[in-house]
Amino acid sequence: MTERIVQFGASEHLSGVLRNDPSVRGRPGLIFFNAGVVHRIGPHRLNVKLARALNAPSLRFDLSGQGESATAEAGLGFERQAVADLGAAIDTISDELDAPDTIAIGICSGADHAMRAAVADPRIRGLVLLDPFAYPNDTAAGADFMARAADPDRWSRKIRSMMARGESVQNSDNEEQTDDEIDQGRPVAPKEDFAADLTRLVERGVRILIVYTGLVRRHVSKPAHFFQTFADYGFDRTIEVDAMPHTDHTFSSIASQEALIARIDDWLQRNYRSARDERLS
């Protein structure tokens, strides 16, 4: 196996697994880390599956105070510490791997950390953001409403539930997702700030792939919804966006995991062909 344990960070308090192999030299280095409450292997071991399938050197690690990593001594707040931890991870990638570029891959709150780190650290040259912040879009909300209204399974569930509770139609809830469910309880950055950060990164040449799942289908269920929401910024020419509205937030089915791996692999192949790949083609 081409994986080994590394301890790194200012006080060697961060713990991770470095993956390297002669066959992947020259390809970009990938960084994986915690997704919300899940340790470095990711939900359903997704980070390990991605690291091994994407044929690139990588580091997957736990942020300070999570998983196998100890608490940091610095006393920074959680968000600033996460950015510092990602900086230490890039140092390790630079020292240990022959990787010309570094790409951070973050899920949910991990996407928020990855974006903040990329804004702060120009060594991050690529971002894969899985369910980053999403913002209301009338077209997406309308499509979601229509899809629900046309779904007989939902009506039968609703009627059964109402009968069980002895409620009338007027009193029943509309089963629509709440904002808190969509945001996963995390504070959402103002739309203008999110757009400004993306703009800054794009102008710096950072390549970005955003994938939205069904969690945010009331805001984005097609890439066009995202580009419409940010129509003033021209992201349709600079950022790749994909929507998987029939997939849940943590990619709980094997098929959705395989689809995600294929999607990221395709993006990497198109954007980061190594000099070695060029020679071989």
Place this chain on the structure above:
Amino acid sequence: MAATPLYFGDSDRKLYGVFHGPTTRRSNAPAVLMFNPFGEEAIRSYRTYRQLAERLSRAGASVLRFDYYGSGDSAGDCADLDLDGMVRDAVMAHEELEAMTELRRFAWVGLGLGGAVALCAARATGANPAQLFLWDPVLNGADYLAVLRGAHIAALSHALDLPASRIKRDTPKEPAKMTEALGFHLSDTLRSQLLDFAFDDRNKIAREICLIASSDTSISPSREDILRSAAAHYRRYDSASTAWNSNEAFNEYYIPTDVIDIIVDGVSARS
């Protein structure tokens, strides 16, 4: 001593583990081997297992947590995970812990399917652990597949915000035909081994067995009778804590401390 991550095992079957050395000296303190449950359950119990290991090390024990081949940070794809392999890995981990500590007194802790692995490993090796803590252990593989099917349908229904009837339509009716559960493969080999597994060995395999039952766990009296006969001493603890694998426990960083106390106190009392 801080927790030390390590790889061990054969070069074609490298296993990831974390060793927690004792932080206090205590004579006759045991070495404790912790057996992970399956798939998503291992992710949900991760923090609890880590905290249990830290508590045990503070009580003077030497502890090894590890990932089976095809799980966690160990080598292998998820589809490679099977029950016989898990038992082989457990034996390897036991030998590694024995070599690292030179201790001869062991306590094993098995949660969920990890309980089944611990029972199989004890039977296969004759390791005769001084204490075997079985926390909501799987004692019948066919029943466990049915539990997984129900959990899979409930989880996807919740995660996709779809009626359970829709998920049921896309899920095999027979648990034995499930090819995945909660985001993890259930290979033909694993399913077949689970269908063959029912703990029915009345031979003594440990000096003491402590069954820990969460509030939502049901263990049939007949299975418990067999378990009772498999050790010289037997006791049962019924936990009132929120179930360790519930969404609530997972999302709220909840740790069932009463169970941790029972295990740490149990290990310490025999030291």
